[in-house]
Amino acid sequence: MLAWRRTSDSLWEERHLRDVVEQCLRESWSRLFGYAVSLCGDRETARDLIQSSAVKALDTNAPPREPAAARAWLFRVMRNDWIDRGRRATVRAADREPVEPTEGPWAYEDARIAAITVRQGLDRLEPYQREIIELVDLAGFRYAEAAEILEVPVGTVMSRLSRARLALLEAIEGGKVTPLERSRGTR
Template identity: 40%
Template sequence: MTSLPFEQRLYPVRERLMRYAFALTRDRDEARDLFQETMVRAMSAGDVPAADPAFRAWLFKIIRNLWIDRSRSHARRVRLYDQFANGEAGEAGEATTERNYAVREAFAFLSVEHQEVLALVDIAGFSYEETGELLSIPRGTVMSRVSRARQSLFQLLSGDAVVPLSRPRRSL
């Protein structure tokens, strides 16, 4: 078992981890975020491999798994947004109305966090608990985000913020 502090064990492998994170994300900022999240996960782990080769492999596995989780989460958000934007969240064959269009437009102005929770809770029908598990956040955070998101959506759709669309006239 090694008695070196975590930071000293990390030093020889950190550049390789950063390059790997960049190769996965193809974006410097995303790579830095992924690296930082990996460090947080690794430093808070209770069972750190003692041997250096196992330690290196363990770190690379953490970074890879976090990247996979992020990719899946991003794909889920894109899929939910596309379904909502294309009207697939409602019943099949439902005609798109001006009101639906206004709601979709207002939804697009919400933050990603607010879009995410509303899509899961109000559109997909997940409970607060299920949404919290999907997003890896506490139930109370889901509840407050949903509340703030609904309030923001209401403000966007009320009063002078809503401008009725004029229907194009058909020419004969």
């Protein structure tokens, strides 16, 4: 009787964990797809990636128990799946040393920042820049969670994100993110 009870409990536990994963997958499906697109660069490959990753996630023996952890884990599963498909070269590009933005007075035309320009700007970014913005801003992960997904230190997330946002600003402005004095003379 006790042996049966232990077996039953472990089965219930396994199914509970799978339910957590499935629920997270359903709730995060659109954002996961957005992340897949940012990784793959095209929707067709992204569809294949998210389907494959979902099957792997649902078939995992010991997924995280907590929904928040499970959600970050799902993104990591998909990213690892993407890396396994031979995209390591792109990942290594993310390790390039970021360049500090120019210091000094700031003049940026905030009026240019709108949903459509941000969307277009994101499309122009390098995949590793788009990825970090996708994780933190669109998917809503904290730095620590993004670090876990990317398997890098939190400090790397900070620097990568700040450079990616600068690149996004430059993309929106068409490369006119400049110190105040210079921009005054050119506008």
